[in-house]
Amino acid sequence: MNTPTIAIVGAGLGGLALARVLHVNGVDSVVYEREPSRDARGQGGMLDIHSGQRALREAGLIDAFFAIARGEGQDMRLLQPDGTLLLQEDTPDDAPLARPEVDRADLRDLLLDSLPEGTVRWGHAFTSAEGGRVRFADGGSAPYDLLVGADGARSRVRPLVTDVRPRHIGQNVVEIGIPDIDATHPDLAAMVGRGTYWVLGDGISLGAQRNGDGRVRIGISFYRTGEDWFATSGIPFDDPPAARARLIELLPGWDPRVTALVAACDDAIVPRSISTLPVGLTWPSRPDVTLLGDAAHLMPPVGEGANMALLDGAALGRALAAHPDDVPTAVAEYEREMFERSSAAARMSTDLQEMLMAPDAAQRMLAFFQPG
Incomplete structure (x- = not known):
């Protein structure tokens, strides 16, 4: 059995989840990140992690996640512009962590710290890939059997599989x-x-x-x-x-x-x-390149993106661990599941986005949170 060389472009949540699930299953990978260090820039605000908990459980990190998650972050207040309070939800202290908030930087640090030293190569800005080698802005290059674009909304890997743009x-x-x-x-x-x-x-x-x-x-x-x-x-x-x-x-x-x-x-x-990318975006499967997270299915920012990225990373890691000597089969298996799952999430996100854009957005969202 030959061990494939897996090159992941982007040290965001999805790319790191992939690297972690591969590591748990005894498969090596390398993550190439354009930023010069883990602290080079801010990572944004809080994330509502719900379905993504399945990926963290598969990565062996669910207990560590619960230790940094904020259950009180599930509280919500919904108002009209005139100050009318339409809905107030206060989370009991003993409520289950179904949709806790977590600081994106803390979650990223949890994933980074779970990887062997040297897995993430900082200061490697992707420029191109061909002939089984990925090339970087500093003139360097590295081999790959599988190149994974986990490089976000403005993915530079995406054009290798589709011409569609956000x-x-x-x-x-x-x-x-x-x-x-x-x-x-x-x-x-x-x-x-x-x-x-x-x-x-x-x-x-x-x-x-x-x-x-x-x-x-x-x-x-x-x-x-x-x-x-x-x-x-x-x-x-x-x-x-x-x-x-x-x-x-x-x-x-x-x-x-x-x-x-x-x-x-x-x-x-x-x-x-x-x-956003079009809902239901797919591409013909390639044996040596695939995408995950926002690179694959950029959605309206209504709470699904980070969860989908985590699930993508876990799903691809699981498929590669199941078929370590058959990368094309692993990629095709992952993409079938990912396309179906992410399309459903994108449709739901688009529906929520349309509610937010409506003249009666407040009343529509109130009905969404309190159906019937």
Whole structure:
């Protein structure tokens, strides 16, 4: 039996889950990451990990995951822009961790620390692959029998299997935040609560979420907007105080307690345009290249992406461990399962996205959370 050389591009959750499940099953792999180190940049906010727990269990990490997960992060408050509270869900302290929140950086560190030293090669930016060798921006190269694109929304590996590109979906998000909210703004901290504070209006939503480090991350989404909306929005991103003032102007009629969250934010203001891949995207199976996570099925950001990436990594690792001497069979088996599972998740995510974009978004989401 020949042991295949498995090259994983991208040290995100999916790529690391794959490497971990392979390691648990005695199969070696190498993860190539463009960032120079694990701490080179921030990893984002909290994640709602539900179905992805199956992957962490298969990776032998479920107990360690529960140790870092925040059960209180399951709390939710849903409001209208005028401040009307539509729904409040408070999680009992002894409730099961069905959908706990976890800091993305903490989860990534858990996966990184579970791998043998040297599995992740930092500072290796993928540029191309051919003839069984992957090539990097620094001129280096490495062999592979299987190349796995786990390199996210802007995947550079994706063009090896499909010409399809992500498309803007009419949503633009401004990310802001309040550091150490309990100490700096205790009144706002009490209003937000322990989990997610969600305000839904006509074409605009504001989501505030507790992070494990005491920061509240806030995303203001502007729906039914074009890809060039930031250029015409009048938000001066190079002037944070003026940018905060302009964001408040873009929330006319909103309860002052809600806009106070915007006024209290620090100077970290990040614009993000939201794109997705088509629901049900597939490609003819190749024996030496495949994709996982956002590289394979970029979805609206409604809570499924990280879970799908973890499940992808576990599924591909399981298939490769079951067919270590037959990589093409393993890839085809993985892709059949992944296409079906991720398509269902993408359809559900798209339905939720359409609810958020509707004029009566708040009432639709209330019915979603409280059916009947």
